[in-house]
Amino acid sequence: MGNLVSCVCVSRGLLEHVVSTIRCFEQQTHPDRELIVVHQGISDESIALFEKAGARIRCAKDISLGSLRNIGAEEARGDYVCNWDDDDWSAPDRIEVQLQALHHAWRGGHACVFRNYILWDEPNGLFYKSFPRAAGWESSLLVERAVLLRLRYPPVNLGEDRQLMSRMATSHRVLVLDAPDKYVYRYHGRNACSSEHFKRLFAGSELLSREEQIQWKTRTRC
Numbered sequence: 183m184g185n186l187v188s189c190v191c192v193s194r195g196l197l198e199h200v201v202s203t204i205r206c207f208e209q210q211t212h213p214d215r216e217l218i219v220v221h222q223g224i225s226d227e228s229i230a231l232f233e234k235a236g237a238r239i240r241c242a243k244d245i246s247l248g249s250l251r252n253i254g255a256e257e258a259r260g261d262y263v264c265n266w267d268d269d270d271w272s273a274p275d276r277i278e279v280q281l282q283a284l285h286h287a288w289r290g291g292h293a294c295v296f297r298n299y300i301l302w303d304e305p306n307g308l309f310y311k312s313f314p315r316a317a318g319w320e321s322s323l324l325v326e327r328a329v330l331l332r333l334r335y336p337p338v339n340l341g342e343d344r345q346l347m348s349r350m351a352t353s354h355r356v357l358v359l360d361a362p363d364k365y366v367y368r369y370h371g372r373n374a375c376s377s378e379h380f381k382r383l384f385a386g387s388e389l390l391s392r393e394e395q396i397q398w399k400t401r402t403r404c
Contacts, residue, residue, distance in 0.1 A: 187215045187277050188258030188327065189266035192250045193232075195224025196269070196372070202402075203268040204235045212277040217266070220254045247374065248335035248342035255330045264324045265343070269373065271302070271366035271402050279364055280324040283357050292354040293325035295347075299365040300398060301387055303380070309398040310387035311362055318358040320347045322365045329354055340374060366402060 189207055193200065207217050217237040222244070232239055242253055255263050264277055273279075280294040295318030301310040312319070320343040333349055335342045350356055369380040390398065 185214060185262055185281060186260035187212060187262045187264050187281070187324070188218055188254075188260035189215060189264045189277075190218045190220070190251065190254030190258060191237075191266040191268050192247065192254065193219050193221045193224060193228070193268040194372075195221060195228035197225075197228060197231075199268045199370075200228045200231050202271065203266065204231060204237075206272045206274075207266065208235065209274040210272070210277050211275045212281060214260075215264075215277060216258070216260060218254050218257050220250045220257070222250070246337045246342070247339045249337045251335045251342065255327060255334075258327055260327060262324055263327045263330050265321060267321055269368050269370060270321065271368065273364040273401075276364045277324065279361060280359070283359055284324075287355075287357055289355060291357040292329050293323060293350060294357045294359060295319055295324075296322040296362065296365055297358045297360050298362045299367055300362055300390075301380075301383055302366050302368040302398070302402065303384060304368055304370045307395075307399070308384075309366075309390045309395055310384055311390060312367070312383065312387045314360075316358070317347065317351060318356065319365075319367070320344050321367060323347070325350070366398070368402075 219232050219237045219239045221241055240253055240257055283294050284291045297318055298312045298314045299319055301312050336345050
């Protein structure tokens, strides 16, 4: 499984998130990978951390989030692009699991997402298992770069990934995996989506047991 995977991170440069996303990237079991960072202006300290991790960095100001994601795809050199939001968490074998699913799918596949994942309410220190979504969760996307360059994200600041997934579902085979422990969607209060968005997600999801809460607090310290 030697495909180069380009992890595209649109970053706002919050130091604790930068440190976490770099660690998640460095711990991936899939060896052939690169980190692409696109931003609209972050601190020199954050840039230095990304550069130390070997990331290629591109600054592009005064454009939409969708356009920033498209720049990341254009900068990528890999056969696949993996969405790598800097405030979320990925298990060490996330890329490997998604690639294996695409390579071993009976009818092949162009993209892969997770049916459900772990939700992290960081201000309250709580973890949930999300409700399953038939089309999968777009933030966990791993997709052929050629497909992404052809479809492209719409130039909007919110819902750009959902719109992309809707178009992709009508023209390409998207695999939806049951592997909720591979991705954590984090709410920290400074997300692009509103607090009401996350409240609705938490309300429809399953609060994990006390033992599972402890396990996830330990895991996400990566």
